[in-house]
Amino acid sequence: MRRKGPVVAIDGPSGSGKSTVSRNVARKLGFRYVDTGAMYRAFAVAASEEGIEAEDDETLKRFTENVEMSFDDNGHIYVDGRDYTHRIRTPLADRLSSLVSTKGFVRERLVFLQRRIGEEGCVIMEGRDIGTVVFPDADVKIFLVASQKVRAERRYRELKEKKIAQGASQEYILKGIEERDRRDTERSHSPLRRAEDAVLIDTTELSLEEVERKVMEVIRGRLKEWK
Ligand code: DC
Numbered sequence: 001m002r003r004k005g006p007v008v009a010i011d012g013p014s015g016s017g018k019s020t021v022s023r024n025v026a027r028k029l030g031f032r033y034v035d036t037g038a039m040y041r042a043f044a045v046a047a048s049e050e051g052i053e054a055e056d057d058e059t060l061k062r063f064t065e066n067v068e069m070s071f072d073d074n075g076h077i078y079v080d081g082r083d084y085t086h087r088i089r090t091p092l093a094d095r096l097s098s099l100v101s102t103k104g105f106v107r108e109r110l111v112f113l114q115r116r117i118g119e120e121g122c123v124i125m126e127g128r129d130i131g132t133v134v135f136p137d138a139d140v141k142i143f144l145v146a147s148q149k150v151r152a153e154r155r156y157r158e159l160k161e162k163k164i165a166q167g168a169s170q171e172y173i174l175k176g177i178e179e180r181d182r183r184d185t186e187r188s189h190s191p192l193r194r195a196e197d198a199v200l201i202d203t204t205e206l207s208l209e210e211v212e213r214k215v216m217e218v219i220r221g222r223l224k225e226w227k
Pocket of ligand 1: 013014036037038040041094097098099101102126127128129130180184
């Protein structure tokens with residue numbers, strides 16, 4: 001059955017410019033914006049605050065089974081009714097979310113929640129597996145890439161601007177990105193990969209404005225065909 005509105009899937013590794021671009025494009029189109037990375041992050045931080053170790057599959061499974069997650073109109077993210085928005089952008093959340101997102105039972109629950117949110121349509125959903133697993137029938141699929149070096153520089157600047165982890169060097173951040181890329185692409189459950197029908201955009205040499213313009217072009221082109 002056709003949805004009431006289109007689903008746009010934007011995938012790629014961390015630091016490829018996905019989040020900022022997806023948020024701005026969603027605002028321009030009047031679509032909802034869903035950051036699925038924020039869901040993995042908030043889930044991981046919530047589990048850790050419950051005292052659950054990322055390696056303790058049995059306890060984590062029980063926590064995962066009925067966990068509820070939602071976004072409000074301001075883009076705040078809630079886990080079981082609690083607001084996690086301001087606790088998910090730390091290097092610890094980077095690591096924990098990367099660890100728990102390798103687990104099939106975690107992905108199964110979060111994918112279920114993501115489909116429930118996206119099913120209404122008129123949504124830009126951003127992540128790693130949106131075009132391949134969550135919405136393989138998305139109306140538009142875009143895959144953003146950038147060199148590891150440039151992604152580490154962007155993340156370093158972002159942390160400085162937000163005054164988070166001031167002591168972290170650029171080399172340390174690059175190592176973290178390499179490690180997460182490895183886990184994202186090598187995991188057996190829904191590894192990061194481009195859907196065959198996704199439009200590839202390399203953002204290494206592009207400003208955010210340029211990426212945004214290209215993404216808008218692709219979406220406008222495809223949505224003309226959307227009925
Ligand atoms: O995009 P991000 O860095 O905020 O994502 C945080 C972690 O969640 C990252 O290690 C990859 C994982 N993730 C995932 O496995 N699938 C998604 N759809 C989104 C994020």
